[in-house]
Amino acid sequence: EVQLVQSGGEVKKPGEFLRISCKGSGYSFTTYWIGWVRQMPGEGLEWMGIIYPGDSETRYSPSFRGQVTISVDKSISTAYLQWNSLKASDTAMYYCARHYTTSSGPDNWGQGTLVTVSS
Amino acid sequence: DIQMTQSPSSLSASVGDRVTITCRASQDIRDDLGWYQQKPGKAPKRLIYAASSLQTGVPSRFSGSGSGTEFTLTINSLQPEDFATYYCLQHNNYPFTFGPGTKVDIK
Numbered sequence: 357e358v359q360l361v362q363s364g365g366e367v368k369k370p371g372e373f374l375r376i377s378c379k380g381s382g383y384s385f386t387t388y389w390i391g392w393v394r395q396m397p398g399e400g401l402e403w404m405g406i407i408y409p410g411d412s413e414t415r416y417s418p419s420f421r422g423q424v425t426i427s428v429d430k431s432i433s434t435a436y437l438q439w440n441s442l443k444a445s446d447t448a449m450y451y452c453a454r455h456y457t458t459s460s461g462p463d464n465w466g467q468g469t470l471v472t473v474s475s
Numbered sequence: 476d477i478q479m480t481q482s483p484s485s486l487s488a489s490v491g492d493r494v495t496i497t498c499r500a501s502q503d504i505r506d507d508l509g510w511y512q513q514k515p516g517k518a519p520k521r522l523i524y525a526a527s528s529l530q531t532g533v534p535s536r537f538s539g540s541g542s543g544t545e546f547t548l549t550i551n552s553l554q555p556e557d558f559a560t561y562y563c564l565q566h567n568n569y570p571f572t573f574g575p576g577t578k579v580d581i582k
């Protein structure tokens with residue numbers, strides 16, 4: 357069974373560092389892309405970017421480039437989403453999702469990680 | 476970026492109704508479109524891929540059609556578990572973009 361299991365919710369202060377994770381199992385992790393999607397409270401879905409675990413090729417939405425870093429450790433089948441300096445506006449639910457190819461939509465999704473940034 | 480619009484933004488329907496949601500792209504995206512269902516507090520779930528192909532395990536009352544710039548999701552005989560928010564997603568061009576969503580609730 358394909359599973360994407362995300363790390364638990366986080367409560368952080370503005371300016372802090374955060375890295376959340378997404379561990380894939382039940383499939384060949386290095387041959388599917390992993391994307392990240394943001395959902396701010398009460399709002400819709402926003403596509404942030406995508407990474408290929410095989411070679412770490414990464415593509416970002418212009419809205420998120422420079423704001424977050426997407427990375428992967430293929431040795432442990434885990435993708436990451438990282439902020440170097442959080443803002444209150446980063447408060448949201450973040451989902452990872454698997455893409456078959458770089459030009460396909462996500463098929464399987466993680467359960468989501470809620471990030472709360474508050475002073 | 477390709478802009479996606481959805482209509483209506485919300486609708487009220489009864490169990491057994493037929494529901495149609497429309498998604499429009501700001502430019503030709505061929506059939507590079509998926510439909511996703513999201514229930515409160517849950518991750519999205521893909522219903523339709525390649526505009527009209529039913530995801531494995533999804534009930535056949537869901538169907539998708541369209542290509543180019545106009546797409547529809549149809550739910551035949553709405554069931555209680557179908558009350559949710561529905562999103563389209565274009566994956567023809569980066570950045571991928573979602574429609575704003577259509578909330579389907581109980582009349």
